[in-house]
Amino acid sequence: MLGFAGLATVGTGAALGGHLAYRQAAGANKTESVLRLVAPGWHTLGPAEEFPDGRGVRRMVGEVPVLVVREADDVFHVLADRCSHFSGPLSQGEVADGHVTCPWHGCVFRLSDGWNVGGPATAPQPVFATRTDGHGNLQVRLPAAG
Ligand code: FES
Incomplete structure (x- = not known):
């Protein structure tokens, strides 16, 4: 029995x-495909001075949407825009205190490393390395892509 x-x-x-x-x-993890879709190397997103302070904007790296947040002293954070939980648009979420909150179910991701610090997501957001080229353009590269 x-x-x-x-x-x-x-x-x-x-x-x-x-x-x-x-x-x-x-x-x-809804961002799993990002590693396969982003080509290796640096990608130009546009003039760094055109990104607003403290507010998230959406740009494209090839066919992958990314969230760009410019903070004080021209520190840029670039994360995959589609939330790892259910692909919510982080660029439409609230940016505050070094974090972005997904507008769909409230996941909170740390901008500096993409770590999911709150909400139902089980995976962090992919984070891009940033730099500005000699002409003032913001460039990004996905370290895991090469
Ligand atoms: S889709 Fe972002 S928290 Fe659910």
Whole structure:
């Protein structure tokens, strides 16, 4: 009888886990494709002076949308724009205190390293390295892309 109860418990757990993972995509990282879609090397986003202070704007790196936030002293943070939870547009979220809050379900990501510090996301946001070229253009590179 105990063996049958154990088998039923394991079977129910497997069915529930399979449903959550394969049908609901619960806990899936929606930014996984970013690493494959961004070409290696530096990509120009435009004149650095055109980015507003303290407000997130959306730009494209090839076919990948990114969130660009300019902070004091021309410190730039560039993250993948589609939230790792369910692809919400972070560029439409609130930027405050070095974090961005996703407008869809409230995930909070640290701008400096993309870490998910709050909300239902199970993965951090990919973060791009930044620099300005000799002409004042903001450039980004995804370190994991090469
Ligand atoms: S899509 Fe961003 S928190 Fe859910």
